[in-house]
Amino acid sequence: MSTAQAFDAIIIGAGQAGSALAEKLGAAGMKVAVIERKHFGGTCVNTGCMPTKALVASAYAAHLARRASDFGVSIGGEVGIDMPAVKARKDKVALTARGNVEKWLRGMKGCTVIQGHARFESPTELSVATASGELRLTAPKIFINAGGRALRPDMPGIAAVKTLDNVSVLELDRVPEHLVIVGGSYIGLEFAQIWRRFGARVTVVEKSPRLLGREDEEVSAAIQAILEAEGIAFRLSAECISFRPHGEQIGVGVNCENGAPEVIGSDVLLAVGRRPNTDDLRLEKAGITLDERGYIPVNDELATAVPGIWALGDCNGRGAFTHTSWNDFEIVAANLLGEAPRRVSDRIDCYALFIDPPLGRVGMTEAQARKAGHKVRVGSRPMSRVGRAVEKGETLGLMKVVIDADSDALLGAAILGVGGDEAVHSVLAAMAARQTATGLAHTVLIHPTVAELIPTVIGGAS
Numbered sequence: 001m002s003t004a005q006a007f008d009a010i011i012i013g014a015g016q017a018g019s020a021l022a023e024k025l026g027a028a029g030m031k032v033a034v035i036e037r038k039h040f041g042g043t044c045v046n047t048g049c050m051p052t053k054a055l056v057a058s059a060y061a062a063h064l065a066r067r068a069s070d071f072g073v074s075i076g077g078e079v080g081i082d083m084p085a086v087k088a089r090k091d092k093v094a095l096t097a098r099g100n101v102e103k104w105l106r107g108m109k110g111c112t113v114i115q116g117h118a119r120f121e122s123p124t125e126l127s128v129a130t131a132s133g134e135l136r137l138t139a140p141k142i143f144i145n146a147g148g149r150a151l152r153p154d155m156p157g158i159a160a161v162k163t164l165d166n167v168s169v170l171e172l173d174r175v176p177e178h179l180v181i182v183g184g185s186y187i188g189l190e191f192a193q194i195w196r197r198f199g200a201r202v203t204v205v206e207k208s209p210r211l212l213g214r215e216d217e218e219v220s221a222a223i224q225a226i227l228e229a230e231g232i233a234f235r236l237s238a239e240c241i242s243f244r245p246h247g248e249q250i251g252v253g254v255n256c257e258n259g260a261p262e263v264i265g266s267d268v269l270l271a272v273g274r275r276p277n278t279d280d281l282r283l284e285k286a287g288i289t290l291d292e293r294g295y296i297p298v299n300d301e302l303a304t305a306v307p308g309i310w311a312l313g314d315c316n317g318r319g320a321f322t323h324t325s326w327n328d329f330e331i332v333a334a335n336l337l338g339e340a341p342r343r344v345s346d347r348i349d350c351y352a353l354f355i356d357p358p359l360g361r362v363g364m365t366e367a368q369a370r371k372a373g374h375k376v377r378v379g380s381r382p383m384s385r386v387g388r389a390v391e392k393g394e395t396l397g398l399m400k401v402v403i404d405a406d407s408d409a410l411l412g413a414a415i416l417g418v419g420g421d422e423a424v425h426s427v428l429a430a431m432a433a434r435q436t437a438t439g440l441a442h443t444v445l446i447h448p449t450v451a452e453l454i455p456t457v458i459g460g461a462s
């Protein structure tokens, strides 16, 4: 066995937080090693945000082309999907980004890139299984940015059938005849609309009585109605999901209160949540104990219980988005390099669901605000009464703002509608600046935009 190479810092995983942290620590004069076992850029770049949003764009183009006559545009024939071309475009987006991350890492000052699987040998030493044998590395500071992967729970019959996940579904260069998606949340719904727009029959099977259980009920209902109008079928309250081979197809037992007890699909996509990549890091050798869901417990500054080891991104259970992983890098770097201190608890929850129209969300839902004891004022407006949406011919959805009735503080917003993923940032920026609802309502916003209606929604809140 080789003697251990010594570094000032080692980063496990070249995902969203890891690569940026390497650059910052290297620029500060540290000798840094980054270990990546698979694709540079991690989930978002290779099998998450980027390829899925590239597919969302192709699906939108198909949808708009089918609606061309609504805008007085004639296509002069059927709208077709060239799935190999759709896939090639998606692959190009992801592969270009992956290559750019690799180039960025390999050009970084003070950074050594190692390709292989890292495991702990002690709190300060790692072994790395590479294509050319095992390496040993030591450092007083180790940062874990290991990300996560799709859950494949031990559901009845699952061993007897082939299922797709977020990685394998992206490899399809054919349109499934009937795609059954188990799980009606972010991943399930984005893929449901993508494949429906490409021409597949799609059924979403969800164990809860409604989609997106974290959202307010009217938002869940509006999303279901939008997707049903495109021909997506839903089987909700599917308590006892099971699988069985059915000739060349797959039978998915749903056992709902209403409807047929089984859905027969040509393909099944599992989208029932994610698990952190913490089971193969040999963390016990570092003295780190995982929580009951497999996440690495961290404090508000992302330090683990073991001095000199931090955990960033999806593997710490404090966020499940690219922007939260990126913010984890900012927090760790700022605190380590003596910049103004930053903490996880400073960030305001925000995310989007990239169906069309998208759902942009910040802060609390109305239900969460009431549960937290706030007396609330709520303003809302259907997108059919938003001028920009009418002009674009995209009037589905609603916007909603939640305000603390006593303090006038902005508590949260949901914008389900054309441009909702962008427009919601005006509420987010106001919340970050601790602007009151009245302060935002008195701000002049640009016409004609979706955001310009936010002051009107606040003005009508009761």
Ligand SMILES: Cc1cc2nc3c(=O)[nH]c(=O)nc-3n(C[C@H](O)[C@H](O)[C@H](O)COP(=O)(O)OP(=O)(O)OC[C@H]3O[C@@H](n4cnc5c(N)ncnc54)[C@H](O)[C@@H]3O)c2cc1C
Binding pocket: 012, 013, 014, 015, 016, 017, 018, 035, 036, 037, 038, 039, 040, 041, 042, 043, 044, 045, 047, 048, 049, 050, 052, 116, 117, 118, 119, 145, 146, 147, 148, 166, 187, 277, 280, 281, 312, 313, 314, 315, 319, 320, 321, 322, 323, 325, 354
């Ligand atoms: C289908 C899908 C769509 C998504 N869409 C969005 C979206 O639109 N917006 C959004 O904000 N988020 C989205 N996400 C979530 C987002 O992709 C993740 O939150 C984000 O990528 C997490 O980044 P990370 O830095 O924590 O880890 P990752 O990006 O997962 O990186 C971890 C890296 O560590 C490596 N690694 C793991 N273990 C080891 C080891 N032992 N040794 C060496 N290397 C190791 C992995 O190979 C990987 O490259 C989506 C996720 C999925 C699955």
Ligand SMILES: NC(=O)c1ccc[n+]([C@@H]2O[C@H](COP(=O)([O-])OP(=O)(O)OC[C@H]3O[C@@H](n4cnc5c(N)ncnc54)[C@H](O)[C@@H]3O)[C@@H](O)[C@H]2O)c1
Binding pocket: 153, 155, 182, 183, 184, 185, 186, 187, 188, 190, 205, 206, 207, 208, 211, 212, 213, 238, 241, 271, 272, 273, 274, 319, 320, 321, 351, 352, 353, 354
């Ligand atoms: N737009 C985005 O930012 C985006 C897009 C995709 C994914 N992501 C990230 O990926 C994460 C995982 O997404 P996800 O949709 O896989 O998981 P999730 O945890 O958000 O939702 C899982 C869904 O599956 C359902 N479910 C769980 N077990 C089930 C079962 N046995 N049968 C039927 N339904 C079941 C749950 O009720 C829930 O609705 C998200 O938390 C998110 O952070 C983000």
